[in-house]
Amino acid sequence: MQVQASYPRPELLQTADTVARDKGIDRDEVLQAMEQAIQKAGRSKYGQEYDIRAEIDRKSGEIRLMRFREVADPVENEATQIPLAEAKRLNPEAEIGDFITDPLPPIDFGRIAAQTAKQVIVQKVRDAERQRQYNEYKDRIGEIVNGLVKRVEFGNVVVDLGRAEAILRRDELLPRENFHQGERVRAYIYDVRQEVRGPQIFLSRTHPQFMAKLFAQEVPEIYDGIIEIRAVARDPGSRAKIAVISNDSGIDPVGACVGMRGSRVQAVVAELQGEKIDIIPWSQDPATFVVNALAPAEVAKVVMDEEQRRIEVVVPDDQLSLAIGRRGQNVRLASQLTGWDIDILTEAEESERRQEEFRTRSKMFIEALDVDDVIAHLLVTEGFSSVEEVAFVPIGDLAGIEGFDEDVAGELQQRARVFLEEQNAKLEAQRKELGVSDDIAALEGVTPALLVALGEKGVKTLDDLADLAGDELIEIAGSAVKLEPETANAIIMAARAHWFADEAQPSAAADSPDGE
DSSP: OOOOOOOOOOOHHHHHHHHHHHHHHHHHHHOOOOOOOHHHHHHHHHOOEEEEEEEEOOOOEEEEEEEEEESSOOOOOTTEEEHHHHHHHEEEEEEOOOOOEEOOOOOOHHHHHHHHHHHHHHHHHHHHHHHHHHHHHHGGGTOOEEEEHHHHHHEEEEEESSSSSSOOOGSSSSSTOOOTTEEEEEEEEEEEEEEETTTEEEEESSSHHHHHHHHHOOOOOTTTTTTTEEEEEEETTTTEEEEEESSTTOOOOHHHHHGGGGGHHHHHHTTTTOOEEEEOOSSSHHHHHHHHTTHHHHHHHHEETTTTTEEEEEEEEGGGHHHGGGGGHHHHHHHHHHHHHHEEEEEHHHHHHHHHHHHHHHHHHHHHOOOHHHHHHHHHHTTTOHHHHHSSSSSSHTTSSSSSSSHHHHHHHHHHHHHHHHHHHHHHHHHHTTTTTTTTTTTTTTOHHHHHHHHHOOOOHHHHHTOOOOOHHHHHHHTOOOOOOHHHHHHHHHHHHHHHHHHHHHHHHHHHHHOO
């Protein structure tokens, strides 16, 4: 085979430099793409079955095209392998596994070969550009960027960020917000994903952190870390609440965010198309934080349920509509901001409910303990809510009630315990009538009332109970038997214990000396 001499091709290096500079990718990646294109053209000319490789000299631009054959014995593929004996003639030091290279003449690119090479180079350069974009923007999630609207497709805005394109989807735009080609847009990068068609940079103008970052740009104290934004809740384009705290007791966090004559907050409001913003002081105390979050409504009283993360807020009658807000907006944003479920009552509603609870509890004590309404009212006023509390509270707590003495307290406890015994006896008879097994009754934490509730729902054996989930057991128990999730799960696990004991028995029998 006659090998034509190759010669320097500085124009290749110039082209690689230009492409690398324009696309912002590494020069070596462009040259590798060119090598693959030349290699592909070489295989098209000499045969796809051959192992043909191209190399471009990084200093002179000289193209070297070579055929590679692996030294093998025996030879399985003549196109890519060469016998050891023949290889020894070409290179006396050749060993099995080495490669013998044969230089090939430089390719005179025809029109089709040139087109194929161009496609390979374009594709490789595009892949390298996509990887560069992904590497650049994947670490910028959480930043605000500025760009120009390149085009609008079905309501989605394609934004030119200079070195990449990003997508601002319709549902990430503020209501009634429209952009046109060439307009400037500011948005928040909330996700960057590597997809088949290249890296996708997703922008948002409705994300809560977009507002937080805007405040950081407008308020130097936030940027410097003196003031922290602890929580943000937004109804995009309409209203928002932001909770702030100062690490410097001499700086008012709310005042700093509002700015002189409202200049700082107004700059954020203008960017968000007039979205009203309530700036609220954050508090470690949940009750105080919820009261602050419901501003501008005034709060008279709060009652917290920490286990359910629920808080009941009592407001003056004339403040109810303000506390709830238009379409429930104020209380909904306050709930999102604080992370607590908020129930709002007026003082009149709360008073009526309290009176109803007072009447119900008083009636219960009158019937259960056979006492007059004066004693029943005294018990409710002192905070007693059940017969069990009266039966098992230290006798001194009862005797300490005004108008009571130890004799009265002892009599009340005796009556309460007799009532509970009678109730339990009735429930026990009902449980047996329903067919609930003694095995369930023996489980720790299962009360007579719970046994009846289970029987009424058809849960009568250990297996029936073991098949339940914790929330199902809580639902069966209902309001009559209040079960905590931990207690419910413990009861179910105790019911399942015999399953594991049954599994262990066969293996124990197999391991015994008498086992066959």
